[in-house]
Amino acid sequence: MSRTVVATAYGGPEVLEVIDQDVPPPGPGEVVVEMRAIGVNPIDYKLYSGAFGTDPAALPVRLGTEGAGVVLGVGAGTDPIRVGDEVIVYAGEGAYSDVVLAEADAVLPKPDSMSWESAACLLSSGGTAYEALEVAGVVEGDTVVIQGAAGGVGELAVQLVVGRGAVAIGVAWPVHHDFLRTLGAVPVLPGPDLAARIREVAPDGVDAVVDTVGTDEVIDQSLALGAERDRIVTTIAFARAARDGFAAIGGPNEDSARIRREARPLLVDMAAHGGLDVVVGTRFPLADAAEAHRTLQQPHARGKLVLLP
Ligand SMILES: NC(=O)c1ccc[n+]([C@@H]2O[C@H](COP(=O)([O-])OP(=O)(O)OC[C@H]3O[C@@H](n4cnc5c(N)ncnc54)[C@H](OP(=O)(O)O)[C@@H]3O)[C@@H](O)[C@H]2O)c1
Incomplete structure (x- = not known):
């Protein structure tokens, strides 16, 4: 079971709700990660604000592209990932959750030198x-x-x-x-x-x-x-x-996806060795995602906002 933040309607941060969801066992090529920190990005808000439309069939909207945590379970064909590994997850969607099912190729080892928060906010x-x-x-x-x-x-x-x-x-x-x-x-x-x-x-x-x-x-x-x-x-x-x-740049585009996929290990390596510093701002409990999204829209805030499960 996971606690997950979703948008149940289109609108402002008041439409965010925490729901309980079953997490299926990881299938082939999948891993389950217990999240320690989740990165907040403007796209998370835009997805339910109406900026990209208000299709009722897309509700509830799963939010969150990235985070970092500990591997809880692995499916077949996910070597060399092991239960207990500390990883960075680039989930694509649904990262606003205390437990996330992700593709193994969306997971990278978290360097010891990176905090959970900065690791959670690096890749997007x-x-x-x-x-x-x-x-x-x-x-x-x-x-x-x-x-x-x-x-x-x-x-x-x-x-x-x-x-x-x-x-x-x-x-x-x-x-x-x-x-x-x-x-x-x-x-x-x-x-x-x-x-x-x-x-x-x-x-x-x-x-x-x-x-x-x-x-x-x-x-x-x-x-x-x-x-x-x-x-x-x-x-x-x-x-x-x-x-x-x-x-x-961005959007559904093969070149963009390839460049970003190739960038991920390079970015993690740079961050691990002091070549890239992710500035972390305010931390919020996962259940206070709506408050984080209000803060996201305030001017002059600096540093990535983080949700803590
Ligand atoms: N296409 C993609 O793949 C992609 C990926 C990531 C982000 N994005 C988009 O890119 C935008 C930036 O993302 P972000 O995460 O960097 O957002 P952000 O953290 O809010 O950064 C935007 C920055 O722009 C500053 N700013 C606002 N008006 C300005 C002006 N006239 N001149 C100079 N600076 C100004 C803001 O400063 P103050 O807060 O001090 O006003 C803020 O520091 C967002 O719209 C986001 O949705 C797109």
Whole structure:
């Protein structure tokens, strides 16, 4: 039996409920994981907010893509995973639960050096940031602007850009600037005249832009920075990307799935060896997922939110 958070209707966080569910024994290629920490991401809220439609047949909506925990059971063909292993789970859906049934290939060993919380929050934002850099072709010596640099995806994108030997210009509110400097970014204030502020810190120009904000204002500013369209990537403004000829990542796309799958062990390895730091913010009991989702929508919060079963 598991305790699982689902959305029983479309709406605000008040539609979230904790339900009891049977967990079937793991079949071939499956493992059962007792979760220690669960990562919270904006998509979890968008799934029931109506942002992706309000199909009654999709209710109740299972939430949560990622977490970390201890293997409770293994099905056939899941070597080398063993009962008792500490793992990171990239579940795809349904991770808001104290016990999760997952595909064995969605599970990676959790390094001892990573906390449960940071391990639970690495792969969704990290995979997105990694794909953004791959699509934008970021290499050593580039100058890269990251819009929303202090957010979950942004702070990992900053670190990956710096890790590739490129210059990261992080666009973020002043409250985040000292933090961004500690990551090796050059912080810049958002708003009108952004291009002039960026020219001051990057007089030789900008090679690529990663957008995690997606407003028309931010997209217009991103397009005006001088990077080629095929080196501008958004995680959110899909309609603008289609209209203006730049890249949008994520969604059901084989290339995206492959890049993120390949990224997962690399990201875990980097995090294990100090090359990537997942900033963890507020922790909530699993049963308080609605409160976590209210907090998710507050401005200026920093650090990934975590649910603890
Ligand atoms: N396509 C995909 O595969 C994929 C994957 C992951 C995420 N996403 C999407 O990408 C977006 C970002 O995700 P996230 O997890 O990084 O969210 P997040 O943690 O909320 O980060 C967004 C950041 O943008 C900042 N921001 C807002 N307006 C800004 C502006 N005008 N200029 C500069 N910064 C600004 C916010 O700062 P304040 O809070 O201080 O305002 C916040 O730090 C979300 O819409 C999410 O759904 C897409």
